[in-house]
Amino acid sequence: MTQTNTIAIKAEAVVKNYGAKAALRSIDLEIPTGGVTILLGSNGAGKSTLLRVFAMLTRIDSGNLTIHGLEMMKEGPSIRANTGAALHAPMLYGDMSVRENLMFSASILRLPRKDTLIYETAEKVGIQDRLEDRVRSLSHGLQKKVSLARAIMHEPSLLLLDEPESGLDGRSVNQLDQIIAGYRSHNRTVVMTTHIIEHGLEIADHAVVLQHGNVILMSNDPITERSAIMNAYASVGAKL
Amino acid sequence: MTDTILVIWAIARKDLVLEIRNKDVVVAITGFALLVLAIFTFAVDLSQMNAKLIGPGVLWAAIAFAGVTGLNRAFASEIESSTLEALLIAPISRDLIYLGKSLGNFLFITTAQIIVIPTFAVLFNLIVFRWEMVAICMVTAIGFSAVGTLFAAMSVRIRAREVMLPLLFLPVVTPLLMAAVESTSYLVNGGTWGEMASWLQLAIAFDVLFIVISALIFQNILED
Incomplete structure (x- = not known):
């Protein structure tokens, strides 16, 4: 597991609403540089919205977001130059x-x-x-x-992947894992959502569980805290 | 600077490649404009006097309405395939996306004009093949694409975008249409550069104003 002190993504009280519907409710989150962070949660928990916010495709209503120390609202092109996204x-x-x-x-x-x-x-x-x-x-x-x-x-130093395994065969998932491993070995950051929790926890260095637009669990040691993550994941109504 | 031009060209070139394969926009603009011209040819007594009087208005009304039809596609296809998001996550400023899309639309409108204007000359029996006409077409196409690209982007997420785009676009381009019609009237009546200069200047001022304004506000209208 990669452990660094540097923060790749820092979200403070990030709020995003779509009309009357709250997609993200005051998200506070720090994603370390290097390694793989997986976002878990049931459908509608806010995983994809959060990835879209990180990819700068969705503008937040309030809060602060910095990526590699750069303020999202001010340094758009510089942040995007170091970000890759497969949504x-x-x-x-x-x-x-x-x-x-x-x-x-x-x-x-x-x-x-x-x-x-x-x-x-x-x-x-x-x-x-x-x-x-x-x-x-x-x-x-x-x-x-x-x-x-x-x-x-x-x-890019930050790679955002939204359910990258969907539609891939076993061999392709292995290729994906190799690419992600390559990213980890170069101290780059991968943030991905997944519905295949077993696979996600195998490759993750950090795990975040979301429910109704809130972070309900953040783990920097998903191997040790596996059962806590599984319980949180099950508690939000997601199918194990 | 070279990098900026290359990015703008890459976006416009991509639109051209897709248009050559799909023929969505140019066929829509050209087909619609030719239909309008054909209908007026049958509906109005086109004596030489009448043709010079109403021809310029018919020509530019046809191109304006047809242009809206084509401009609707400029962003709709990007939204349908989610490719607009690929542009938005690229490390380029939004005004380059605007300029690239505008350049593509300018080339589509110009291509349609190359087909429509000779047809107009034949149907209305008017002499329009003069350098002045090239200038009128250029400044009008630039203005149409500048305003049209902005409003196409604004209306793209609206359910009734086919209705909204003409409602937004046509009132705003009215000064440009007036300039194009008046300049063309001078031209078909044998006018000189000097006589149409004030109208061309109005059109050029319109183009500059809307390119600058559109590029500035474009970044605020594309995000969720």
């Missing part, structure tokens, strides 16, 4: 090939050696043979891999 939707252009999608991302990220980089990243996620295929023709699982490739192409 629920693949966020890909269906009528463009895999290569064209990755090339477009590389262009707006202003990355050098684009062709080499695209091939190397595609190889990491196991889609190097599908580079010329139109995204529309790919299965959901392959689209998730392309989305993951786009998220890691610029080697």
Whole structure:
């Protein structure tokens, strides 16, 4: 387990409402730099909203959020330059090939050696043979891999993954685990949601359980505190 | 600076590639505009006098209404495939997204104009192939795309966006439409640069004003 003193994400009293519905109610959270943090909770607990807030796709109503010490409201482009996200939707252009999608991302990220980089990243996620295929023709699982490739192409220090295992076969989940392990070994931070709690706890260094937009448990030692996490997870009505 | 231009071009180029494959926007704009022109050709007695009198108004009304049809697609397709979020999480300022999308829309409107204006010249039997017409088309397309991209982004999350976009867009572009119609009237009546200068200046001022305002407020309208 990675232990550092540096904080990757610090949320203070973060509130987000969608109309009358509260998605996040005064979230206070510190996610350490390096390692894997998993967000657990039942549907509607606020996991995906929290990831979207970290990805700067959703603006908070109140509270403070800093990512790697940078204030979210003031340092948007700098934070996004060091963040990669593969969220629920693949966020890909269906009528463009895999290569064209990755090339477009590389262009707006202003990355050098684009062709080499695209091939190397595609190889990491196991889609190097599908580079010329139109995204529309790919299965959901392959689209998730392309989305993951786009998220890691610029080697961000913060990687946000929303249920990355969904739609992946066993071999692909192993590849995903290797990528996450690579991130951990380089002291980068991964924050991910998952509904597969057993798998999540195997790879996690930290665990956060959410319920109705509140943090009800934060663990920095999910192996030792496994039963407490499982109990909290079960108490929020999530299916084990 | 070069990086900024490359990012804007990458966004516009991506829209062009998708448009070449789908032909959603240009076909919508061109088809709608040609239909309006054809209907007026049959509905109005197009003597030379009448054509010069009503032709410019019909032309720009057709392009404006058709433009709205196409602009509706500019962000709708990005929302449908969630790709707007991929742009929003990229480390680029929102005004570059605005400028890239505006450039794409400018190219679509210009392409539609290249088809619609010769058709207009034939149907209304008017001589419009002069450099002045190129200038009028350019400044009008820039204004349409500047305002249209902003309002398309504003209305994209609204359920009745097909209704809302024209309601927002058309009143705002009225000064630009007036400038385009008046300039084209001078042109078809054999007017000179000097005669249409004040209208072209109005159109250019409109373009500059709305590009600056839109780029400034664009970042506030895309997030949840």
